[in-house]
Amino acid sequence: MYNPDHTKPGSLKSRFTTRFLRALSKIHAHKPISSSSPTEMFQRYQRIKAAADKSMAYSVRSRRTWSRAMLWKLRTRSCGRRSVKTSTIIKSQQAIMKKTRHEKQNENTTTTATTGEDGVGFCVEEDELREIVPGGEAMDLCNLLDETAHYIKCLTTQVQVMKKIADFYSL
């Protein structure tokens, strides 16, 4: 019954688990569970979700673009209005990136050899994928697929661990 992945001390799973549990205990300690009004519950949910994302991103350590983007997002969110300016700057940068990407795509479509293949973009789905994967706006398709693969792997780990925690709590 023992999962061999967990026995590795430095594996992603164990790193995420320790961090997330630490965060949970912090949240628990911060606000003792006296009232369970919906707003408080909702706040707690938000905090836990942020903690989960944060611990996952920290476990990946900024080796990946998506983790860096996620950490940045979380930090700016927590900072609040101070970072409105920077967020607008970043958004404009992203818009520029999109524009250049589309221009590149248009160029490539005109110069691609006619081999009947879908040469450049999957346009709609590609954009959707960029929206879903954090930090995906500023990447070309090649790197985006890499990031997606790693992101999927991390998400599955996260879901597994959280399921186990929730099951444990529910017993």
Add this chain to the structure above:
Amino acid sequence: MLHRLESLESCNYNGMDVAVLEKQAAGLKWQQQNYVVQNSNLVDLCASSVPQFQGLFGSNLGRGQMIELKRPEVFLGSDDFQEFVNFPVAGPEFGDSEKLDLVPHEAAADYCISRTSSCQMTAHNTSVMKEEREDTILEKMESAIGSGKESFNKRKAEAVADHKSKGKRIKGEGESEVKAKCSTEISRDSSKENSKASEVQKPDYILVRAHRGQATDSHSLAERARREKISKKMKCLQDLVPGCNKITGKTGMLDEIINYVQSLQRQVEFLSMKIAALNSSVENLPMKEFPAYVANFPAAAKLPEMAGLPSYFQLNPLQKESVNCMLNESMLPPQTATEGIASASVSSSSGITQLQPFSAWNMDPQEHVWIYVRHGRYMKDEEPVQHTCT
């Protein structure tokens, strides 16, 4: 014999070098022990005559080249080759001088020419010999030319690359292929249909193979390399995402990937909500033991999951109410809303019944709520329930 050699020397010297080199290589391959000395001779020859070879390869030999190539093939297959093999037994006698080194080879060439008409070759042998000869030529070229002659190395690399990938294709393809191959080896611009395009084998270069009928300009090559990379990564993603084996198209695959990522994200949200709700009723555990505990949590005790869908859990009525309110107030995106994440109390004896899915948004907090499950299965409480469908 000597006057013949001189005549040979005078005419088409460039072509002779190639033939000479090839015959040397062929001979070397056949009986290597006799050729230890000849090997060194070959190296000397090559080293000294590299500029000549450069000129050789730079010029457009075309037909002359082909003719010269024919002879060794013919030559190799014959029984007379044995005589050739034994011929330069007197190799050591020739010493170090360049001219003398050429003598046995030219004699051999002369020997070849005289034997041309008398030899009978089968097509199979021809092709086999061709391959072996090219093999040996390229090997010898690699070993001999270790100097820093860059352009020559490039051409060698091209030839090597061409040869290696050609492999068994040479068999049965006839001489036109050989001719084309030679012309590509020699000429830098290869824009013909049968030509192969390869880049220099430097560490930061990517070797790209252009097949028959494909354009060979740098743009399309780069595009093709990029496309191949992308398709490779799509295959990796296919392994990660469950249930993607049947889907072949790129767009379908991407759709599936997007759906999967979205479902994973929703699962994370749901689980964090669940933990938020449940956390209130449990004391905090010692941190050191918990990770190991979680790690070793037996799979059998886990509640059965349905294909990556959120699992059901137990809540007391107060929590249920708060969760429901939370749902109603929450800022969950419409997609998750329609999926209707809600909680219900589940008795262990109740089985999973198949019913139509619906969302829990308009439900009265006092009522029990249903869990909406994507594929229509959900948990039902034993107590009677009143609900409204949306």
